Amino acid sequence: MVDALQEARRTLDANGTLVDLRPAICRPDIEVLTSNQTIVVGAVDDSSAAGDSKAADAAIRRGLAAGWFVSRCNSEFDFEHYWDSVSEMTSYLGSRRHPMFVLPSAAEVQKAYDAMAAANEAVRLRCRWRVMLNFYLLL
């Protein structure tokens, strides 16, 4: 990751901007949504990405300490994912660079989803991931 930052620094023009867009390791809730209800039915275990996230933080700190960049601003926002089925959701989570898992289990979430679907016409699943956005100015 430090190599990546050094390469970014090399290819940036004077006063260029480095943008680090990364999801927080936040164990987001899994919600089932109907037209008039939102119910939390589980959560996503995203902890497999924690090691890389810490390494990225360390690389940034090293770049800042070395005087490559200066922090310009940072913000956070919620990034929403919507799925029409539990299988669509688990397929997506399993395909990530760091596979993620459903808590307490996909079967439990499926039960809750099926119960809502039986009583409602339109049902969706949602996760809201906290995303960190940091901007750095090249020195």
Next chain:
Amino acid sequence: MIQDPRGVEVRALFAAAEFSRARVLEVGCGDGRLTFRYGSVPDTVIGIEPSADLLVSARTACPANLRGQVTFVQATAPALPFRDSAFDIVLFAKSL
């Protein structure tokens, strides 16, 4: 699957950096999902991605109106195949 239907991500990007007329390098562009959302604003966007499969997806899915501005290249972040000072913005999109 629907991701970020309200466009919060791109608004957050545009709020903090000047993408208009910029030369942008997006590191870890994947299948181009984010690239296509902001790609009409900068002068040029190069998206790099190590996965050949994802690159094929990105190139196939690239909207016709972006093909003059957006290019996808197979490359990795620690060895960028570009000259010095080539970009105004380097965006690590969930790839650092």
